[in-house]
Amino acid sequence: xxxxxxxxxxxxxxxxxxxxxxxxxxxxxxxxxxxxxxxxxxxxxxxxxxxxxxxxxxxxxxxxxxxxxxxxxxxxxxxxxxxxxxxxxxxxxxxxxxxxxxxxxxxxxxxxxxxxxxxxxxxxxxxxxxxxxxxxxxxxxxxxxxxxxxxxxxxxxxxxxxxxxxxxxxxxxxxxxxxxxxxxxxxxxxxxxxxxxxxxxxxxxxxxxxxxxxxxxxxxxxxxxxxxxxxxxxxxxxxxxxxxxxxxxxxxxxxxxxxxxxxxxxxxxxxxxxxxxxxxxxxxxxxxxxxxxxxxxxxxxxxxxxxxxxxxxxxxxxxxxxxxxxxxxxxxxxxxxxxxxxxxxxxxxxxxxxxxxxxxxxxxxxxxxxxxxxxxxxxxxxxxxxxxxxxxxxxxxxxxxxxxxxxxxxxxxxxxxxxxxxxxxxxxxxxxxxxxxxxxxxxxxxxxxxxxxxxxxxxxxxxxxxxxxxxxxxxxxxxxxxxxxxxxxxxxxxxxxxxxxxxxxxxxxxxxxxxxxx
Amino acid sequence: xxxxxxxxxxxxxxxxxxxxxxxxxxxxxxxxxxxxxxxxxxxxxxxxxxxxxxxxxxxxxxxxxxxxxxxxxxxxxxxxxxxxxxxxxxxxxxxxxxxxxxxxxxxxxxxxxxxxxxxxxxxxxxxxxxxxxxxxxxxxxxxxxxxxxxxxxxxxxxxxxxxxxxxxxxxxxxxxxxxxxxxxxxxxxxxxxxxxxxxxxxxxxxxxxxxxxxxxxxxxxxxxxxxxxxxxxxxxxxxxxxxxxxxxxxxxxxx
Numbered sequence: 001x002x003x004x005x006x007x008x009x010x011x012x013x014x015x016x017x018x019x020x021x022x023x024x025x026x027x028x029x030x031x032x033x034x035x036x037x038x039x040x041x042x043x044x045x046x047x048x049x050x051x052x053x054x055x056x057x058x059x060x061x062x063x064x065x066x067x068x069x070x071x072x073x074x075x076x077x078x079x080x081x082x083x084x085x086x087x088x089x090x091x092x093x094x095x096x097x098x099x100x101x102x103x104x105x106x107x108x109x110x111x112x113x114x115x116x117x118x119x120x121x122x123x124x125x126x127x128x129x130x131x132x133x134x135x136x137x138x139x140x141x142x143x144x145x146x147x148x149x150x151x152x153x154x155x156x157x158x159x160x161x162x163x164x165x166x167x168x169x170x171x172x173x174x175x176x177x178x179x180x181x182x183x184x185x186x187x188x189x190x191x192x193x194x195x196x197x198x199x200x201x202x203x204x205x206x207x208x209x210x211x212x213x214x215x216x217x218x219x220x221x222x223x224x225x226x227x228x229x230x231x232x233x234x235x236x237x238x239x240x241x242x243x244x245x246x247x248x249x250x251x252x253x254x255x256x257x258x259x260x261x262x263x264x265x266x267x268x269x270x271x272x273x274x275x276x277x278x279x280x281x282x283x284x285x286x287x288x289x290x291x292x293x294x295x296x297x298x299x300x301x302x303x304x305x306x307x308x309x310x311x312x313x314x315x316x317x318x319x320x321x322x323x324x325x326x327x328x329x330x331x332x333x334x335x336x337x338x339x340x341x342x343x344x345x346x347x348x349x350x351x352x353x354x355x356x357x358x359x360x361x362x363x364x365x366x367x368x369x370x371x372x373x374x375x376x377x378x379x380x381x382x383x384x385x386x387x388x389x390x391x392x393x394x395x396x397x398x399x400x401x402x403x404x405x406x407x408x409x410x411x412x413x414x415x416x417x418x419x420x421x422x423x424x425x426x427x428x429x430x431x432x433x434x435x436x437x438x439x440x441x442x443x444x445x446x447x448x449x450x451x452x453x454x455x456x457x458x459x460x461x462x463x464x465x466x467x468x469x470x471x472x473x474x475x476x477x478x479x480x481x482x483x484x485x486x487x488x489x490x491x492x493x494x495x496x497x498x499x500x501x502x503x504x505x506x507x508x509x510x511x512x513x514x515x516x517x518x
Numbered sequence: 519x520x521x522x523x524x525x526x527x528x529x530x531x532x533x534x535x536x537x538x539x540x541x542x543x544x545x546x547x548x549x550x551x552x553x554x555x556x557x558x559x560x561x562x563x564x565x566x567x568x569x570x571x572x573x574x575x576x577x578x579x580x581x582x583x584x585x586x587x588x589x590x591x592x593x594x595x596x597x598x599x600x601x602x603x604x605x606x607x608x609x610x611x612x613x614x615x616x617x618x619x620x621x622x623x624x625x626x627x628x629x630x631x632x633x634x635x636x637x638x639x640x641x642x643x644x645x646x647x648x649x650x651x652x653x654x655x656x657x658x659x660x661x662x663x664x665x666x667x668x669x670x671x672x673x674x675x676x677x678x679x680x681x682x683x684x685x686x687x688x689x690x691x692x693x694x695x696x697x698x699x700x701x702x703x704x705x706x707x708x709x710x711x712x713x714x715x716x717x718x719x720x721x722x723x724x725x726x727x728x729x730x731x732x733x734x735x736x737x738x739x740x741x742x743x744x745x746x747x748x749x750x751x752x753x754x755x756x757x758x759x760x761x762x763x764x765x766x767x768x769x770x771x772x773x
Contacts, residue, residue, distance in 0.1 A: 138650070141699050142665055205653045260643050263655055267632050 011042040015063035017054040018047075027240040028067065031230065034237050038229050039222075051128075058083050058215060065226065066213050067242065069128075085211035086227045088255060089239070089246040091182050093189070096262075097255050098206035100181040101131035101139070104169050104198045111176055114143045114202040121155040123165040123174035132162055135204045136178035163187065170197050178204075186244065206259070210242055211252045227251075308489065315497055316490035323479065323498050330475030331502065333396040333468070334461035340401025341408050341461075342454055348405065349412030356416055356438065366409070374406030378464060382473040396465060396473035404457050415449040416442060451517050455510040462506055466499050519579075520546045520682060520714050521567065526576035528562050528738075536562035537573065538738040546681075549708050549715045551725040553742070553754070554735035555766050560718045563735065564684050567716070568597050580682075595622070598675030600704075602687040604667045608660040612651055612670045615659055616642040619677040645673040648710075649703060665696035669703065676707060683708065685717040689724065697721075701728040721767040722754050734758070 014032055028045055035043040046063060048054040057063035059082050066083060088097040105111045111120065117140070124147075125132025137147040145152050157174050159165040162183035168174040170193055181203070187193045212230065214223055233239050234248035241249075317323070348366050350356050357363035378399040385395035423441040432440065469477020476495060483491040521544040528537040536559045544550055554560040565571040567578060569590045578585040580593050598619070606615050620638050621629055628634070634642075646652050649669035654662060659670055668688060675683055685704060689697035705728050708715045719725045725732050725746070732749055734742030734757060742749075742757050751768060758766055 138699065141695055142663060144693065144695060146695055205650060260640055260647065260652075263643050263652060264636065264639055265656065267634065 009041060009064070011044055012039070012065060013044050013046050013057070013063040014065040014067070015054040015057040016045060016047050016067045017051040017069040018049070026067075026242050027244070029240075030237050031233060031239055031241065034233055035226065035229055039225060058213070061215065064215050064218055067210065068213060069210050069242075082216055083213040084216050085213050085252045086223070087230045087249040088209050088211040088252045089241040089249050090255075091209070092245045092247045093185070094247065096206070096259060097209040097250055097252070098259065099131065099209060100206060101135040101178045101204040102181050102184055102200045103136070103139075103176055103178050103202040104166065104184070104200055105176050106169060106172065107197055107199055109175060109199065111201055114139065115145075116201075117176050118145055118152055119154050120175035121157060121173070122153050123157045123159045123168045123177035125159060125162065125165060125178075131180040131204070131207055132159075132165065132178060135207055139178075139202065139204050163192075166193060166198075176201070182244075208252075208256070212241075212249070312489040312493035314490060315494035316488070317494050319491075320494075323476070323495060326469075326476040326479050327498050327502055329393060330465045330469070330477065331462055331506075333393050333473075333475050334400065334458065334465040336393075336397045337400025337404065337465065338454065338458045338461050340397060341404040341457060344401065344405040345408035345412055349409040350416065350438075352409055353413040353416035355419075355421070356442070367413075370406045370409045370413075372406070373402045374410070376403065378403040378468065379471060382468050383471045386472045391472045391474070393474040396468040396475065399468065399473065400461050400465060404461060408453060408457055411453040412446070412450065415446045415453075419445040448517070452514060455514060459503075459506060459510055463503060519543050520581060521716075522579040522582075523563075523567075524577050524579075526563070526566060526573050526578065528559075528566065528571060528573045535738050537566070537576075540576070540735075540738070540740055542733060542740065542743070544714060544716060546714055547708075547712055549705055549728065549730045550717070550733060551729035551731070551746075552716060552718045552733050552735055553720070553722065553725045553766070554718070555720055558735040559738040560735045561686055562738075564686050564716065564718055567682075568594055568599060568684060595678060596680050597682045597684055598678060598680040600668070600671050600675050600683065600685040600688045602690045604659075604664075604671045604691075606659045606667055606670055606674075609658060611656050612646060612659055612662070612673075613639070613642055613655040615670050616645055616673045616677055619674040623678075642673070642677055645677045646670075648676070648707060649673045663696075664692050665700060668692065668700050672700075672703060672707065676711065676713070679711070681712075681714060683713050683715045685715065687718050687720065690720070697724060698727075704728070722751055723768070726751065726754075 012035075014028060016026065016028060018026075032043040032045050043065070046057065048057065051069060054063070054066055054068055058066045058068075068083075090097045091099065103114060103117070111117060124136070127133050133147075140147050140152075150156060154175075157168060159168060159177070162179045165174070165177040165179050166184060166187055169177045188195055214226060230249045231251060234246070239246045239249060348369055351358075351362055352366035352370055354363060357366065381403055382395050382399035385398055389395055419442055423445075424437055427437050427441050465475055466477050466480070469475040469479065470481045472478065476499060480492065480495045483489075483495060521542070523540060523542040526537050526540040526542075527535075529535050538559075540559070540563060542563075552560045552563060562571050566573045567585075569585065569587075580589075580596070583589050583592075585593055607618070610618075614632065617634050617638060620634070620641070624634060624638065643652060643655060646655050649672050651662075651666060651669050651673065654666065654670075659667055662670065668691075671688075675685075683704070688704065689700050692700060701724055704715060704717065707713060717729070726749060729746045731745050732742065732754075733740060734754065736758060742754065754766075755768060
C-alpha cells in the first residue's frame with residue numbers, strides 16, 4: 001500500500017467493530033461530524049458486522065480510521081500491525097482510560113470470595129466480551145475455576161449485555177455476575193440500581209479501554225491533525241464513544257505511562273522512615289541521659305584500661321592444678337544444673353504447651369512457674385540459697401537448675417506448639433492413645449530443637465557458673481573473686497584465660513554434637 | 519541460530535551420566551520444549567546453557583560465541599531463568615522480587631538500601647503489568663497463589679530484556695488449569711518481545727499444546743527432535759517405550 005495523502009481522499013472512513021461489551025454505548029457520531037467539520041472532508045462511519053470485517057477494511061486501506069474493540073491491543077502489539085492507536089477515551093467521571101471487571105452478588109448473598117462462586121448460578125456475557133467473559137475467565141482460573149467447564153457452576157445464564165447481567169443478579173435469577181465497572185457505575189449514577197442491593201466480591205486488574213486507531217502509513221500531517229483534533233475535541237463538543245459519554249480522549253502511550261507511574265511508591269514508606277527517626281531520637285536521648293561521652297571513654301578510660309591490662313600481664317599460672325580443679329567444679333555445677341533444668345522442664349514444658357496441656361488452668365499454672373523462675377536471676381537465687389544451705393556447689397546447682405528451667409520449659413513448649421499437627425491426627429485416627437501420639441509424632445519432631453536448646457543452656461550455664469562463685473556458690477568464680485580482692489591481677493588474667501579456653505572447648509564440642517545430631 | 523550445542527557431555531561425581539553427547543540448535547524466537555522424565559538430563563542441559571553446570575566435553579555457542587568463563591557474564595545478561603519452585607524471596611514484595619533481576623546493573627550501594635532508580639521501578643512495574651500482576655506490585659509474594667508466584671518469577675526473568683528464556687519445569691508445582699495459563703503467558707510473552715524460550719517439561723500434553731518444537735531427551739541422549747505440528751502423543755509414547763523410559767506424563771484418557 002502506498003503512502004496515503006490527504007489530497008487523494010475526498011472522504012475518510014472510520015470502520016467500527018461491534019462493541020462486545022456494550023452495543024448501545026458505541027457512539028462516534030459527534031466525533032466524526034466534528035472531524036468532518038475541521039478537516040473539511042466528510043468522515044463517514046461504517047459499522048462492521050464483526051472485528052474481522054473492520055480489520056480487513058483497515059488492512060486494505062478502505063478505511064483509514066477505526067475502532068477495533070477489545071481486540072485492538074492484542075493486534076497492535078505486533079510491530080507489523082497496519083494500524084496504530086492514537087487516542088483512547090476516558091469515561092465520564094473517571095481520570096484514567098481504564099475499567100475493571102467486577103464480580104457482583106446480592107447484598108444478602110453468602111458468597112464472600114471468588115472461590116465461593118463454584119456451583120452457583122453465574123450470568124455471563126458472550127465470549128467476545130472482555131469484561132463480561134474473557135477477563136473473568138482469567139480471574140476465575142486463578143482460583144481454580146474453569147469457566148469453560150459447565151460443571152463448575154450450577155447454571156450459566158447467557159446475557160446480552162452488562163445491564164442485563166447486573167439486573168439478573170439484583171432480581172435473583174443469577175447468584176453472581178462479572179460486569180464492566182463502566183456500566184455498573186453508570187447504573188448507580190442513573191439510580192437504576194442502589195449500592196445497597198449488591199456487593200462486589202472481586203475486581204480484576206485494570207483493563208485498558210479500546211483505543212481509536214488509524215493507518216500506520218497515513219500521511220504524517222493528516223495523522224497529526226486527526227490526533228490533535230480528537231484529543232482536543234472535548235473542549236468543543238460532547239465527546240462520546242465506546243461505553244457512552246466520554247470525558248475526553250487521551251494519547252494511549254501518554255496515558256499508559258501515567259498509569260504505570262501511578263503505581264510508583266517510595267521504596268521506604270513513611271512508616272519506616274518515622275520508625276528509624278524515632279529509633280535514633282530515643283537512643284540519642286538515652287545516651288544524653290546516661291551521659292555517654294565517647295570522647296572521654298576513648299581518652300581517659302583508655303589509659304586506665306592500659307594500666308590494668310599492664311598489671312595483669314604476664315598471667316600467673318603458678319597454681320594451675322588448683323585452677324583446673326576449680327574450673328572442673330564449675331563445669332560440674334553447670335552440668336548438674338542443666339540436668340536438673342532438663343528434668344524439671346520436660347513435664348513443665350509439656351504442660352505449658354497449649355496443644356498438649358490437658359486444660360487451661362494447668363497450662364496457666366505451668367506457664368506461671370516458668371515465668372516466675374525466669375524472672376529471678378540465678379545470682380539472687382544463689383545468694384539466698386547460700387544463706388539457706390551454706391557455701392558450696394549445691395546452691396549453684398539449684399539456682400542454675402531452676403532459673404534455666406524457666407527458659408528450657410518455654411523453649412520446649414514453643415517447639416511443641418509449632419509441631420506439624422497433621423501426623424498427630426493421622427496417628428490419633430488409627431487409635432493411638434494420647435501418650436502414644438506424643439511419643440510417635442511430637443517427640444520425633446521436637447528432638448532436634450530439644451538437643452539444640454539443651455546444648456545452648458549447657459553452654460550458657462557454664463558461663464554463668466563461673467560467675468556464681470562470686471556469691472559463694474563454688475567453682476572458679478570464687479577464685480576469681482578472691483584474686484580480685486587481693487589485687488593479684490596476674491592471677492585474674494590466668495583465670496580469665498582458663499575460663500576462655502574452657503568455654504572455647506565446650507563451644508567446639510557442642511557445635512560438633514549439633515552437626516552430628518541435628 | 520541463537521544457540522548451538524555440540525557433543526555436550528556431563529558425568530557427575532557420583533558417576534551419573536547426565537548428558538551423553540547432546541547436539542542441539544535453537545533458532546531465534548523459537549519456543550522449544552525439552553521433554554523428558556526426571557533423570558533424563560534435561561535439567562543438566564538447561565543448566566549447562568547458563569553455566570550453572572560445567573560440562574566436561576562439547577561446546578555451546580550463543581550467537582556464534584563459544585561459552586566460556588570469559589563470555590559467561592555476557593550470556594547471563596542475555597538470559598532469564600524461570601524455576602520450578604519459583605525461587606522468589608518470600609518476604610519481599612512482588613516489585614522488589616522483580617527488581618532483583620536488575621541488581622547486576624544497579625548501583626551496589628543504593629541497591630543495598632533497596633533504592634532503585636525511577637526508570638528501574640517503571641521497568642519492573644511494566645513487567646508486572648505484562649504478567650497481569652500490577653495490582654499485586656506491593657504485596658509480599660508469600661501472600662500470592664502458586665500461579666501468581668510463577669508470574670512474578672516470569673516478570674523477574676524478563677526484566678533484563680533477555681533474548682533467551684530458560685524455564686526449568688515452570689509448571690511442575692502448579693495444578694493443570696493454572697499450568698495452562700502460565701504456559702500461555704510464557705508463549706505470548708515470547709512472541710511479544712521476540713524471546714527465544716527453552717522450556718523443560720515432563721508433561722507430553724502441555725509440550726504438544728504450547729511448543730513450536732519438541733526435543734525429547736532420554737538417558738542423556740536426544741531421542742526425538744521435531745516440529746510440534748508433526749508430533750502426537752502416540753508417536754512420542756512409542757519413542758519413549760523404545761528407550762525404556764518412564765516417568766513422562768501422558769494424558770490419562772489415552773492410556
